[in-house]
Amino acid sequence: MSRIEDVAQAAGVSIATVSxxxxxxxxxxxGTRQRVLLAAAExxxxxxxxxxxxxxxxxxxxxxxxxxxxxxYFAHLIAGASEVLRRHGYHVLLFDVGGEGPExxxxxxxxxxxxxxxxxxxxxxxMQATERELLSNLGVPVVTVGVPGNGWTCVRxxxxxxxxxxxxxxxxxxxxxxxxxxxxxxxxxxxxxPADRERGFVTTMRRHGLDVDPAWMLSTDWTAAGGLAAAxxxxxxxxxxxxxxxxxxxxxIGVLAAARSLGLRVPQDLxxxxxxxxxxxxxxxxxTVAQPVNQQGRLAARIMLHEVAGKEARGSSAGDAGDAGDAxDAGDAxxxxxxGSPNQDGVVEVDSELVLRSSTAPxxxx
Amino acid sequence: MSRIEDVAQAAGVSIATVSxxxxxxxxxxxGTRQRVLLAAAExxxxxxxxxxxxxxxxxxxxxxxxxxxxxxYFAHLIAGASEVLRRHGYHVLLFDVGGEGPExxxxxxxxxxxxxxxxxxxxxxxMQATERELLSNLGVPVVTVGVPGNGWTCVRxxxxxxxxxxxxxxxxxxxxxxxxxxxxxxxxxxxxxPADRERGFVTTMRRHGLDVDPAWMLSTDWTAAGGLAAAxxxxxxxxxxxxxxxxxxxxxIGVLAAARSLGLRVPQDLxxxxxxxxxxxxxxxxxTVAQPVNQQGRLAARIMLHEVAGKEARGSSAGDAGDAGDAxDAGDAxxxxxxGSPNQDGVVEVDSELVLRSSTAPxxxx
DNA sequence: CTGAAAGCGCTTACAG
DNA sequence: CTGAAAGCGCTTACAG
Numbered sequence: 001m002s003r004i005e006d007v008a009q010a011a012g013v014s015i016a017t018v019s020x021x022x023x024x025x026x027x028x029x030x031g032t033r034q035r036v037l038l039a040a041a042e043x044x045x046x047x048x049x050x051x052x053x054x055x056x057x058x059x060x061x062x063x064x065x066x067x068x069x070x071x072x073y074f075a076h077l078i079a080g081a082s083e084v085l086r087r088h089g090y091h092v093l094l095f096d097v098g099g100e101g102p103e104x105x106x107x108x109x110x111x112x113x114x115x116x117x118x119x120x121x122x123x124x125x126x127m128q129a130t131e132r133e134l135l136s137n138l139g140v141p142v143v144t145v146g147v148p149g150n151g152w153t154c155v156r157x158x159x160x161x162x163x164x165x166x167x168x169x170x171x172x173x174x175x176x177x178x179x180x181x182x183x184x185x186x187x188x189x190x191x192x193x194p195a196d197r198e199r200g201f202v203t204t205m206r207r208h209g210l211d212v213d214p215a216w217m218l219s220t221d222w223t224a225a226g227g228l229a230a231a232x233x234x235x236x237x238x239x240x241x242x243x244x245x246x247x248x249x250x251x252x253i254g255v256l257a258a259a260r261s262l263g264l265r266v267p268q269d270l271x272x273x274x275x276x277x278x279x280x281x282x283x284x285x286x287x288t289v290a291q292p293v294n295q296q297g298r299l300a301a302r303i304m305l306h307e308v309a310g311k312e313a314r315g316s317s318a319g320d321a322g323d324a325g326d327a328x329d330a331g332d333a334x335x336x337x338x339x340g341s342p343n344q345d346g347v348v349e350v351d352s353e354l355v356l357r358s359s360t361a362p363x364x365x366x
Numbered sequence: 367m368s369r370i371e372d373v374a375q376a377a378g379v380s381i382a383t384v385s386x387x388x389x390x391x392x393x394x395x396x397g398t399r400q401r402v403l404l405a406a407a408e409x410x411x412x413x414x415x416x417x418x419x420x421x422x423x424x425x426x427x428x429x430x431x432x433x434x435x436x437x438x439y440f441a442h443l444i445a446g447a448s449e450v451l452r453r454h455g456y457h458v459l460l461f462d463v464g465g466e467g468p469e470x471x472x473x474x475x476x477x478x479x480x481x482x483x484x485x486x487x488x489x490x491x492x493m494q495a496t497e498r499e500l501l502s503n504l505g506v507p508v509v510t511v512g513v514p515g516n517g518w519t520c521v522r523x524x525x526x527x528x529x530x531x532x533x534x535x536x537x538x539x540x541x542x543x544x545x546x547x548x549x550x551x552x553x554x555x556x557x558x559x560p561a562d563r564e565r566g567f568v569t570t571m572r573r574h575g576l577d578v579d580p581a582w583m584l585s586t587d588w589t590a591a592g593g594l595a596a597a598x599x600x601x602x603x604x605x606x607x608x609x610x611x612x613x614x615x616x617x618x619i620g621v622l623a624a625a626r627s628l629g630l631r632v633p634q635d636l637x638x639x640x641x642x643x644x645x646x647x648x649x650x651x652x653x654t655v656a657q658p659v660n661q662q663g664r665l666a667a668r669i670m671l672h673e674v675a676g677k678e679a680r681g682s683s684a685g686d687a688g689d690a691g692d693a694x695d696a697g698d699a700x701x702x703x704x705x706g707s708p709n710q711d712g713v714v715e716v717d718s719e720l721v722l723r724s725s726t727a728p729x730x731x732x
Numbered sequence: 733c734t735g736a737a738a739g740c741g742c743t744t745a746c747a748g
Numbered sequence: 749c750t751g752a753a754a755g756c757g758c759t760t761a762c763a764g
Contacts, residue, residue: 001505044476046476046480048420048481049481050416050419050481050482053416054417054420059416069441069444069445070442075436075437075441076436078435078462079434079435079462079464082460082462083462083464086461091478091482092459092460093457093458093459094430094448094459094460095452095458096448096449096452098445098449111412112457114415115367115415116415116416139367250646257649279589279590280590283594283620284623285623
């Protein structure tokens, strides 16, 4: 466990020079740098991150906050963000708050994040007002996936458009009796996805002059089991829809299972669409609206890196928390073009696209 | 962003006393503690983790290394470990190395982990010898799930027993023509799961005097898509097995899809078993050998905490890396009974159990 | 029970 | 281009 002083001694220079040489700063002669590098390698020296952080004020750590690690969507966001962050020398501090709603057991607290990270990535998490405030007061950039507002940059798909695509597809195939299976109570809070997808469905139906039967508007948790249960109820009813727009592939896979167990053939007796393009969607032949989840994670991470760099360049000295509020703009001005281009609300939208498989077909002629 | 000195001033005591009072150390009078707590609350003081770490030598961070975050098994391990760690005040530094094999792109390097964590959790990762050595030289406890050896404590199920359970079940139902779908080339390296499961299958078949047809021993990556592809080949063959033992539920779900697409009924024409009890297993009616994945993550984390505590109590002073080699034993001696009881190889085994659903039945009478 | 002081191992102006 | 020194914000013996 050699310290910087050991390296300095071995190389015959001061610790300041070692520090500069090892971090690749200019203002070090080639010869000196060479000697320092050699000495460091021989001593297997690695700078103490804790000491560097204390002295420099940056941690090289980004906090990643998620409601779940175990769900497909979140795992893929994490993977995407993590890869970009690691590639740029940043570490990932994972906060799994273990639940969706704002009244979940584990809340964000300042002792967890404060001075521990250079930035925070919030992934599709519905938060309490106090949590949002806490994040804003942290003094570091915050970037989200799926949570617009609060002055933070947000990466997301157009959820209205995604649901519209699925619905349009079914309508064009000739379906008129279409049910909707939503992901959860669309409470319209700071996480607009459920409400947006519902709106996309309803608006599209109305535009085509089709009825939206309240009894066919279902919602459940975002799981295949939930989809199975809800669809079983729906499909056992006397009058049956000929198609179901499910708000996620996991829900859709539940619908497929329900259909199978009731002896309904897909797509002959029932068409089903999902949203996501889950790993298992192809195996189930599921027609779905694919969204680039990994890419959204990567993009959010890149924007984060950009904002951190911008904040740094703006010249907060160590210990000065700076102001995260305008990190986006400042970042743009200081460190080149931002990746993706946020609109005036700070939202960067990525595209979703319909993927045709075997779970959809024209309705049977009655 | 108040510092400890602000609190000291406000409370009219020294910074040493603030430090003690806030951390709940004894040797602080009730009145003083009261005043300090009040002052700290008013100033919204939170100690700088970076400064604490530098001074104390502990980071309150545990590194969690995984080949993937996106797969069911790993996500659930992470979730379990993370919850225990967080509940005990530890943070989770996530290292997604992005691949299974020892020749994956992202290797563990000392600059990533060195002095950055108080311990490392390695989750079912096949490593290079240099990586294992690196971890051992880190000077902090290492606990694994699924990777025995190296002097580290390892949590796992008995994979031989798991595969045996599935095979026994099918044999008892009367199957004699059983195929095996393994997870990957069983290379017998430091990650014994694939080879163990294969052994459980083969041994059980032989014990019952049943043939193991090499053409029916398949393997692929651990995905449903891989299972679908492999099973499609298998089931199109002239002579068909009446049952398939798949090494994971995702593989098994792929087999189910293959059967469906070939018009084979499950379980009438083909019985299928998995291993895991994946979230989607129930929805697919899959008979499987359930393993408690979340619990393995939790257990590994608890053992880790225990070893960290033991190491601490053994009295390494700040900066002294201590010796992780005997952390297990020392932990036991110092900090009470260890959670779970490692055998002489340092392995803690948790139980798996057969879960009967609708994907298995006696073979059709020819 | 409390405080003064050393020290953790770096980075960063400031001089030169 | 290089070094001496201050400082980052805590914790921890050591005295008292």
